[in-house]
Amino acid sequence: MGTDKKRVLVVDDEAHVRILLCEVLKMEGFACVDAVNGKDALARMESESVDLVLMDIRMPEMDGMEAFRVMRDSWPEVPVIMTTAFAGVDTAVEAMKLGAYNYISKPFNNEEIILNVRRALEIQSLTREVEDLRRVVRTRYSINNIIGTSTGMQEVFKNIGRVAPTNSTVLIQGESGTGKELVARAIHYNSRRSQGPLVNLNCAAIPEGLLESELFGHEKGAFTGAVGPHPGKFELAAGGTIFLDEISEMSPNLQAKLLRVLQDRTFQRVGGTRTLDADVRVIAASNKDLAEAIRQGSFREDLYYRLNVVLLDIPPLRDRREDIPLLVDHFIARSNKETGKQVQQISHGALDQLMAYPWPGNVRELENAVERAVVMGQGGVIMAEDLPVSLRGGAPGTAGPGLPGQGSSLKEKMDAVEADILQRALDDTGWNRVKTADMLKMSRKALIYKIDKYGLTQH
Ligand SMILES: Nc1ncnc2c1ncn2[C@@H]1O[C@H](COP(=O)(O)OP(=O)(O)OP(=O)(O)O)[C@@H](O)[C@H]1O
Ligand SMILES: [Mg+2]
Structure with missing residues (x-):
């Protein structure tokens, strides 16, 4: 043509x-x-x-x-x-x-x-x-691409269908890798704001001092370095949706400011005097239990109730193992498409391992394991040996390779040492991945990959 x-x-x-x-x-x-x-x-x-x-x-x-x-x-x-x-x-x-x-x-x-x-x-x-x-x-983020038939996921789908067409603020809670961002996108792209922008802001990824200006923008000269006026995410999301990820990492000061925006539906740029309308739907997500954060005094209760107009709780994968075979098929099909491979199925042995594993990294960890197996595997069937070592032989941290001294090859020993260093650093920072990555001078992406790879969990 x-x-x-x-x-x-x-x-x-x-x-x-x-x-x-x-x-x-x-x-x-x-x-x-x-x-x-x-x-x-x-x-x-x-x-x-x-x-x-x-x-x-x-x-x-x-x-x-x-x-x-x-x-x-x-x-x-x-x-x-x-x-x-x-x-x-x-x-x-x-x-x-x-x-x-x-x-x-x-x-x-x-x-x-x-x-x-x-x-x-x-x-x-x-x-x-x-x-x-x-x-x-729209097809990529359609509800059809969120896989799961477990009762927990059916509940999630029902709620997505109910809240998507409304303008309600939504709070999505679930462990890391359970699909919070996927759900947030599905809500936006199935809402009346779907033609408008979807703007993401990860509250943990931005240093405290810059977060306010990222959210609300600033005027020229508002602070050193503010050389020109700058619109914030609330302005950029006008007519659409703002997705505030890892909301638990927001400082008390900013929590108060966000609360005011949700109440008044207006805001001002940092250093500005004009009052701007917040024509924005807010979806927030947290992988920490916010009710617990309130008890500990790190999260405002009034903000929690403002965000929590609708609460979507995504259960961890270990509590809905019946979704695993469906997810595996979905990821095999997708990886086939992306890599040109033609993997047909997964062996019983490999599937048994996937069903027995506790999945601390949830669906993301499963996704990585399947993608890797599709790429590494020979032939049309995924075998147990195509799966990451950490998945074999039960729960990580108990008998897995995460413990020093496990395994015999140099590679395995080095992996074990690395896993141990990462676990300690994560525990030291209270599982703040940005801080941990900074501390170890590695990228956040690499850190997340390794958390998945070694099946590290927060104790
Ligand atoms: N039910 C599902 N069906 C298909 N894919 C899923 C499902 N849940 C999660 N995924 C996939 O798993 C990966 C992780 O999902 P997502 O990024 O939404 O998790 P998250 O809860 O936001 O994690 P984090 O807390 O670490 O940010 C993504 O690639 C996503 O596409
Ligand atoms: Mg996320």
Whole structure:
């Protein structure tokens, strides 16, 4: 299709106009078909594909306005440019209000015609591209891609269906890797705000001092380094959704500010005086139990109740093992697609291991294990030996390779030492992954990967 000429339908009751326009268009590399009135034009569009319409307004039988209304409803993606004598300008403007791309007055200027045709087609192809991308995003984050038939997950699906169309604030709780972000996306893309932005902010990933300006923006000179005005995430998310991840990591001071935004639905930039509207739906997530954080005094109870208009609790994978075989099939299919491999199934032995393992890293850990097995495995079946060592032989931390001294090869011994160092560092920082990664001078991503790999857990 890409190299095919774009086809323009020229509609005019006067033969010499049709001939002239088609000549000009052909010289510029377009294909041209023509029609003598509105009715004829619609018949043409029924029988062959047309990329753009150039149409006169005053014609016998069916005029341009009437035909345009039908085209707009039946072929909404085909741009229509009206051509008109001076006397018809009012009608042409009317057509533009109804969605025509533009109008051109007669007598024609060839350059003007070509310029308009090119621009309209360019906009059309960009619009198509955006729509394609939207469709991809929507399928990727559709509820169908959240897998699970366990009672716990059914409850989650039911709640997603209930809250998505509302504007309610949602709090998603669940251990690391249980699918909180996936659920947040599903809610956004199935809501009335789905055409608006989804803006993510991980409260643990941003140093305390910068978080306020990240959230609410700042004015020039608000603090050293604020060289210009800067919109915050609440502004960027206008008309859409803001996803506040790891909300438990927010400082008490900011918790108070966020509470005010949720109450008043307004905010100000740091160092600013203007009051801005927060036209934003808030979805917050936490992998810590916030009720517990309240008891310990690190999280405000009033904020908790504001966020917790709807609470979605995602159970850990070890409490819904019946979802494991479905998840495995889903991840095999996806990895096959991404890697071009053709893994058909998983052996009984391997599946038994997956069913017995406690999954401290939850679905993310399972996803990694399956992806790795698809990549590493030979042949069409995943075998037990294709799974990470840490999955074999029961719970990690009890008899797994996480303990120093386990295993015999140098690699295994080194892994064990590494696992031990990571576990201690994580325990020292209270499982703050940002701090731990900083401390060990490694990336957060690498840390998360290793937590999964060694099956480290918070005690
Ligand atoms: N029910 C599910 N079906 C399919 N994929 C899932 C499911 N749950 C989680 N996943 C996948 O597991 C991975 C982890 O999910 P996600 O990032 O949403 O977890 P999380 O709860 O936000 O974790 P964290 O607390 O570490 O941020 C993602 O790749 C996600 O696609
Ligand atoms: Mg997450």
